[in-house]
Amino acid sequence: MTYQRSHRIGDQIQKEISGLLAKGLKDPRIGFVTITGVEVTPDLHLARVYYTVMGDKDARTQTEIGLKKATPFIRRELGRRMRIRYIPDLLFIFDTTLDHSEHINRLLKEAASGSTDDSEDSETH
Numbered sequence: 001m002t003y004q005r006s007h008r009i010g011d012q013i014q015k016e017i018s019g020l021l022a023k024g025l026k027d028p029r030i031g032f033v034t035i036t037g038v039e040v041t042p043d044l045h046l047a048r049v050y051y052t053v054m055g056d057k058d059a060r061t062q063t064e065i066g067l068k069k070a071t072p073f074i075r076r077e078l079g080r081r082m083r084i085r086y087i088p089d090l091l092f093i094f095d096t097t098l099d100h101s102e103h104i105n106r107l108l109k110e111a112a113s114g115s116t117d118d119s120e121d122s123e124t125h
Helices: 002-023 057-081 097-124
Strands: 033-040 046-053 089-094
Touching (some): 002 033, 002 057, 046 057, 057 089
Parallel strands (some): 046 089
Antiparallel strands (some): 033 046
């Protein structure tokens, strides 16, 4: 039962933070951010908020700084919008799954093009 509740609260936190970011925070360091998931601990005291950023490494670094600075504001807004007794502490974590999947796709394309080149070379000789 606790797992289901923490999962529901995580989904609600994800929706609320996404809404806050869509309206835009006043911090110019926070660029185009997408909240990819939220994991809430079973005791509901910590929420790991996974996000991705469009842009280069500098944009990612600036967004990370901006999110850390905006965490108290975001948590306060969650307290106003959600009807739960305790708002979990927020920990923003950059989601590397997209980078990892892009890397795997690149490796697969290189392997496919490499095997095609090898077969063409063997046919010509």
